[in-house]
Each structure stands twice: as structure tokens, then as C-alpha cells.
Amino acid sequence: MEKKIQRNDPCWCGSEKKYKKCHSDFDTKLKQLKMDGYPIPPRRIIKTPDQINGIRKSCQLTKSILDDLNDLIKPGITSNEINQYVHRKTLENNAIPAPLDYKGFPKSICTSINEVVCHGIPSERVLKEGDIVNVDVTCILDGYYGDSCRMYPVGKISKNAEKLVDVTKQCLEEAIKAIKPFGSLNIIGETITRIAKKNGYGVVHMFGGHGVGNEFHEEPFIYHSIQKTKQMICAPGMIFTIEPMINEGTGDCEILDDDWTAVTLDHSLSAQWEHTVCIHEDRVEILT
Numbered sequence: 001m002e003k004k005i006q007r008n009d010p011c012w013c014g015s016e017k018k019y020k021k022c023h024s025d026f027d028t029k030l031k032q033l034k035m036d037g038y039p040i041p042p043r044r045i046i047k048t049p050d051q052i053n054g055i056r057k058s059c060q061l062t063k064s065i066l067d068d069l070n071d072l073i074k075p076g077i078t079s080n081e082i083n084q085y086v087h088r089k090t091l092e093n094n095a096i097p098a099p100l101d102y103k104g105f106p107k108s109i110c111t112s113i114n115e116v117v118c119h120g121i122p123s124e125r126v127l128k129e130g131d132i133v134n135v136d137v138t139c140i141l142d143g144y145y146g147d148s149c150r151m152y153p154v155g156k157i158s159k160n161a162e163k164l165v166d167v168t169k170q171c172l173e174e175a176i177k178a179i180k181p182f183g184s185l186n187i188i189g190e191t192i193t194r195i196a197k198k199n200g201y202g203v204v205h206m207f208g209g210h211g212v213g214n215e216f217h218e219e220p221f222i223y224h225s226i227q228k229t230k231q232m233i234c235a236p237g238m239i240f241t242i243e244p245m246i247n248e249g250t251g252d253c254e255i256l257d258d259d260w261t262a263v264t265l266d267h268s269l270s271a272q273w274e275h276t277v278c279i280h281e282d283r284v285e286i287l288t
């Protein structure tokens with residue numbers, strides 16, 4: 001049997017502080033929330049300050065690569081050329097592109113064009129004026145993962161496409177603002193669904209966000225849709241992605257024969273924005 005931690009013992013988190021001055025109040029709060037019926041995060045997904053610093057650096061590299069793509073993505077470029085740029089830039093910064101060879105994925109990024117919801121594979125396809133493309137980048141820097149994606153308009157895009165891209169970004173931003181330390185993850189799906197519905201859009205249910213940082217995909221699963229069951233508490237030290245995929249039509253998707261590319265079932269346009277966020281005692285930090 002494990003001995004119960006005493007107030008003057010070193011904290012379980014590895015901070016080398018006394019338990020009473022470190023995670024004692026944290027554990028008391030979570031114990032209460034657990035009695036109220038909320039799943040609480042396992043200690044293995046609570047990051048240490050050193051891990052948070054490492055993950056932040058990796059996220060900043062991901063962010064800077066996505067920034068570069070604003071100038072790179074123009075009519076006439078192929079998604080392979082975007083892949084090559086990101087691959088080279090990642091290696092130049094002593095990092096590794098996480099998607100490459102992940103469960104057999106053949107490229108270093110995902111490029112999801114128009115009706116592609118996510119996990120599109122870069123190819124010789126030439127982007128043309130009016131397309132919208134999502135580029136999803138995850139760097140591994142010093143062993144830490146930083147995950148983010150954005151939408152890029154290719155030249156001038158239609159008013160409809162622009163609205164979908166903007167509303168999807170708003171879904172992400174409002175969901176981040178709605179999160180409260182020691183609140184539940186339910187608020188994320190509720191916020192995203194409210195905004196999408198108001199605009200007549202569908203929320204994709206087949207994919208969600210995820211814990212990230214020490215691994216590419218960690219607990220918990222982050223739902224972008226409304227959940228009737230109580231979702232996990234957002235505790236300080238947790239790092240996860242929020243990455244709503246919003247369709248002009250319904251939220252239904254199918255996976256193509258390549259076993260990766262997810263497309264809208266009704267062939268309507270789809271958009272996605274993603275950040276990695278870190279929960280602190282008093283705020284939520286956007287790492288990307």
C-alpha cells in the first residue's frame with residue numbers, strides 16, 4: 001500500500017517544495033470536484049515548470065513556421081512545396097516534424113484543402129486562386145511537442161469561404177476565453193457549438209483536440225461538440241490542443257481510401273484553427 005503524502009513531505013510534482021506549500025490545495029480542490037462527479041486529471045498529465053518551458057519553446061517554433069507561410073502560400077504553389085519548406089525549416093531549428101512516419105503518415109505536415117476536414121497529405125496538387133488550405137504543424141524540440149494549425153486563403157477567396165474561416169477562428173478564440181482553471185472541459189464544446197450553430201455551420205464530431213507536450217497525443221480527448229457527461233477538470237499544469245473543425249454543411253465526415261484524408265460527407269467547405277494552451281492557476285496561456 002502507498003503511504004499517504006504528509007504535509008512536510010516533498011511534493012509529488014517534483015518541485016522539491018514541501019507538499020503543504022505546493023500541490024496540497026490543488027489536491028484538495030480536485031478531491032472536492034471528484035466528489036461532485038467530475039473526472040480529474042491523472043498526475044502524469046500535470047506538467048512540471050521545466051516541461052512547460054520546454055513545450056513553450058517548441059510551440060514558439062511551430063508558431064514562427066506558421067507565420068512564415070503567410071507569405072509563402074500563393075496561387076501556383078503545391079502542397080508538397082509547403083511540406084518541403086516546413087520540413088527544412090523544422091530541421092534548421094534542430095527540431096523534428098512530428099507527423100512524419102507517425103503511424104505511417106508519409107509527410108511532415110497535413111495540408112487540408114477546401115472540403116478536406118483534416119489529415120490531408122501534401123501532394124503535387126497546385127493550389128489555385130480561391131482555395132482555402134489548412135496547414136497543421138507539430139514540431140518536436142528537445143523532446144517536447146508544439147502543435148498548431150491555421151487557415152490560409154489562396155489569393156482572393158469567396159465571401160462564403162472567408163466567413164467560414166473567420167467564424168472557425170472565432171470558435172477557437174472564444175473557447176479559449178471560456179476555459180476556467182478548475183472548470184470542466186465541457187465549456188469548450190458548448191462554446192464552439194453555440195457559435196457554429198448561430199452561423200448555420202456543422203461541428204465535426206469525428207476528431208477532437210488532445211493533451212500534448214511530452215507526447216504527440218496524450219489524455220484527455222477534447223470534444224468540440226456538446227457532451228452530456230461531465231468532462232475532465234482543467235487543472236493548472238495541463239497542456240492540450242483545441243482545434244475545432246467547422247463545416248459549411250453538416251459536421252459529418254468520411255475518410256478516403258488513403259486511410260488519412262478526412263473530407264466532408266456533403267462536399268461542403270471545411271475550416272480548422274488550432275492552438276496548444278497551458279492552464280495556469282489564474283489564466284490560460286496560448287503557447288502557439
Ligand SMILES: [Zn+2]
Binds near residue numbers: 012
Ligand atoms: Zn507540487
